[in-house]
Amino acid sequence: MSFNELRKDYLLDRWVVIATERGRRPTDFARQPRRETKTSVCPMCPGNEHMTPPAVLVYLKSGSGIKRDKDTNDHRRKNWLIRVIPNLYPAFSPPKTKISRKQIVKNKNLSLAVGHHEVLVESPDHGGHPANTSIPQLIHVINAYVDRLRELSAKPYVQYVSIFRNHGLEAGASLSHAHSQIIATPTVPKTVAEEMVASKAYWKKNRTCAFCDIVEQEHDGPRFILENSKFTAFAPYASINPMEFWIFPKKHETSLLQMETSEVKSLAETMKTCLNRLKTLVNDPPYNYGFHLSLNREAADYYHWHLEVYPKLAVWAGFEKSTGVYINTMTPETAAENLRRKNTAP
Ligand SMILES: [Zn+2]
Ligand SMILES: [Zn+2]
Numbered sequence: 001m002s003f004n005e006l007r008k009d010y011l012l013d014r015w016v017v018i019a020t021e022r023g024r025r026p027t028d029f030a031r032q033p034r035r036e037t038k039t040s041v042c043p044m045c046p047g048n049e050h051m052t053p054p055a056v057l058v059y060l061k062s063g064s065g066i067k068r069d070k071d072t073n074d075h076r077r078k079n080w081l082i083r084v085i086p087n088l089y090p091a092f093s094p095p096k097t098k099i100s101r102k103q104i105v106k107n108k109n110l111s112l113a114v115g116h117h118e119v120l121v122e123s124p125d126h127g128g129h130p131a132n133t134s135i136p137q138l139i140h141v142i143n144a145y146v147d148r149l150r151e152l153s154a155k156p157y158v159q160y161v162s163i164f165r166n167h168g169l170e171a172g173a174s175l176s177h178a179h180s181q182i183i184a185t186p187t188v189p190k191t192v193a194e195e196m197v198a199s200k201a202y203w204k205k206n207r208t209c210a211f212c213d214i215v216e217q218e219h220d221g222p223r224f225i226l227e228n229s230k231f232t233a234f235a236p237y238a239s240i241n242p243m244e245f246w247i248f249p250k251k252h253e254t255s256l257l258q259m260e261t262s263e264v265k266s267l268a269e270t271m272k273t274c275l276n277r278l279k280t281l282v283n284d285p286p287y288n289y290g291f292h293l294s295l296n297r298e299a300a301d302y303y304h305w306h307l308e309v310y311p312k313l314a315v316w317a318g319f320e321k322s323t324g325v326y327i328n329t330m331t332p333e334t335a336a337e338n339l340r341r342k343n344t345a346p
């Protein structure tokens, strides 16, 4: 008799049933028809800058380099390469006056959603998604992530900055123009907090970084996808999504703020290759991605930033919602085997 496997995440107390028996293949998902977001007038396209609040950051071409600027109330910058604007319907909003920790955290069950919620328009090209955009443009995107992370994380009421991307209607992107979102929060969100606690305990016990050890362990195993001199990509052992993959810097770094110029280029190349392979294999599926990082100086020894990519190919229903245990119908080994193939590279 053979069974599926119940696997636990490397660090989180999170379990997933992996369908090792009769697991599915990427082609099983590729046949699903994709829904397109309805497009009327796109507020993110060049020429429509007046439809959004003033940009807090724009990248403008300047000779062979980039000039950073921002909009004013009555003047919107044109000919931009990157544009970061406040979200019209923010989940977290900045305080109008100085606010203390005590005023934000009311009690253990209540805090005020003080922070920032921004939209990063990744390209003047409506369809300039990471899977098919140019490497120089993707470098601008990553540099803009870092710029916003630096500015937002310096604010006294900000404890965490989440940088994420929704791709496709089913993954929550109500507009199809290539964009990411940035949310700065007054507390460290649950998943990252749990990774921090677990990696701290691991460090105390082993005096090594749990994530460095995971990368080392996955680097020549069945879940390995690709590597270059700076980054490694692999499908995590207890993936909760079919085709899920994670990207780690090889150098031990706590947040994106520590990246060197050469690493930014390398990250752009790694992201483009992996996302393009996903797009090719599964017919441009909806997906979400999010960076995990730490802004806590104490975490420098044990926390290691990374990017997690979650393709949206399954529906989480009664079992997942009522138990917190997931069912993944594709093994991460199958996902990696397919994402590893070079013939699907751009
Ligand atoms: Zn557009
Ligand atoms: Zn590390």
Ligand SMILES: [Zn+2]
Pocket (backbone or CB within 6 Å): 195, 292, 306, 308
């Ligand atoms: Zn993580």
